[in-house]
Amino acid sequence: WAKAEGRGRWAVWDPERSAQDIARSALVAGLPAALDRGEFVLRYQPIVSLLEGSTVAVEALVRWQHPELGLVGPDRFIGLAEETGLIVRLGEWVLRQACRDADAWRREFPEAHLVVSVNLAARQAEDPAIVDTVADALARSGLPADLLQLELTESAVMGTAGEPLRSLHRLAGLGVRLAIDDFGTGYSNLAYLRRLPIHCLKLAGPFVEGIRGDGPEAAAGHRDERIVDALVRLAHALELWVTAEAVETEVQAERLRALRCDTGQGRWFGPPVPATEITARLRGEGA
Numbered sequence: 578w579a580k581a582e583g584r585g586r587w588a589v590w591d592p593e594r595s596a597q598d599i600a601r602s603a604l605v606a607g608l609p610a611a612l613d614r615g616e617f618v619l620r621y622q623p624i625v626s627l628l629e630g631s632t633v634a635v636e637a638l639v640r641w642q643h644p645e646l647g648l649v650g651p652d653r654f655i656g657l658a659e660e661t662g663l664i665v666r667l668g669e670w671v672l673r674q675a676c677r678d679a680d681a682w683r684r685e686f687p688e689a690h691l692v693v694s695v696n697l698a699a700r701q702a703e704d705p706a707i708v709d710t711v712a713d714a715l716a717r718s719g720l721p722a723d724l725l726q727l728e729l730t731e732s733a734v735m736g737t738a739g740e741p742l743r744s745l746h747r748l749a750g751l752g753v754r755l756a757i758d759d760f761g762t763g764y765s766n767l768a769y770l771r772r773l774p775i776h777c778l779k780l781a782g783p784f785v786e787g788i789r790g791d792g793p794e795a796a797a798g799h800r801d802e803r804i805v806d807a808l809v810r811l812a813h814a815l816e817l818w819v820t821a822e823a824v825e826t827e828v829q830a831e832r833l834r835a836l837r838c839d840t841g842q843g844r845w846f847g848p849p850v851p852a853t854e855i856t857a858r859l860r861g862e863g864a
């Protein structure tokens with residue numbers, strides 16, 4: 578495993594180190610060069626209006642086109658990129674690429690008013706430079722601010738100091754939309770909802786997963802369904818949009834629509850796909 582440590586270095590075999598640790602450090606070591614070589618790619622997952630059935634937004638999801646491992650999912654490298662700080666550069670690349678792609682869709686399908694939703698890691702959101710970075714990405718791509726949504730988790734919103742990030746007001750001031758990702762799975766301090774300029778709540782997958790219709794499994798899901806019902810009401814009372822994540826079945830899509838959830842995302846509506854497939858989808862919708 579000396580190779581994983583880089584050329585010209587000799588490492589002593591340590592039986593304590595698991596194969597996973599080795600694979601992990603090899604991935605970490607490769608991240609910066611991968612960014613320079615342009616090995617990261619974006620997939621886009623449709624976010625669909627439950628009432629109209631039209632695609633109203635897409636979420637940008639990063640993958641690593643690794644020369645040996647193939648397409649590597651974010652769960653294997655986003656955490657590492659956060660720990661090493663590389664997330665700031667990687668996240669900026671994602672943001673700029675997503676804005677360029679979204680502006681191309683805006684030009685071809687102006688009626689669609691398609692929003693692009695970009696994930697913002699805690700470390701990115703805490704960086705005071707984020708506001709200028711977002712403003713610059715918008716200016717260079719030509720994308721109007723209201724077609725960009727930034728997704729932050731509850732813990733990212735609270736920051737490491739445990740106080741709602743000040744930059745969120747400045748970001749909202751640019752005219753971009755802010756969404757809370759995986760809502761309901763973080764610390765349930767709802768106080769920030771009173772003060773922060775949030776536009777959308779994305780209901781975490783596990784609540785949606787519990788919705789199972791009227792079959793024998795349904796009883797266990799009734800609690801999840803009631804939670805979704807309550808969260809949709811909470812969101813609407815605060816004039817926020819609601820997106821349900823991880824919608825996998827028609828039953829879930831139907832129930833969510835009945836509960837007045839606004840939009841859905843998940844395999845039922847379509848998996849994350851390359852930008853060209855989103856273009857084809859919008860063409861098909863006659864936007």
Ligand code: C2E
Pocket residue numbers: 622637638639650651652655668671696697698728758759782822823824825842843844845848849
């Ligand atoms: P997320 O932001 O909550 O993204 C939703 C995840 O759900 C995506 O996983 C998506 O592929 C997955 N998903 C889609 N449809 C379904 C479904 O029907 N059922 C279920 N169970 N899951 C579904 P993915 O692409 O592996 O991304 C995982 C996480 O990595 C994302 O969670 C996000 O937190 C992070 N991530 C991805 N791209 C970026 C990025 O550019 N920057 C940052 N900071 N984080 C990113």
Ligand code: MG
Pocket residue numbers: 650651652
């Ligand atoms: Mg994945």
Ligand code: MG
Pocket residue numbers: 636696728758
């Ligand atoms: Mg997300």
Ligand code: MG
Pocket residue numbers: 758759779822
């Ligand atoms: Mg999510």
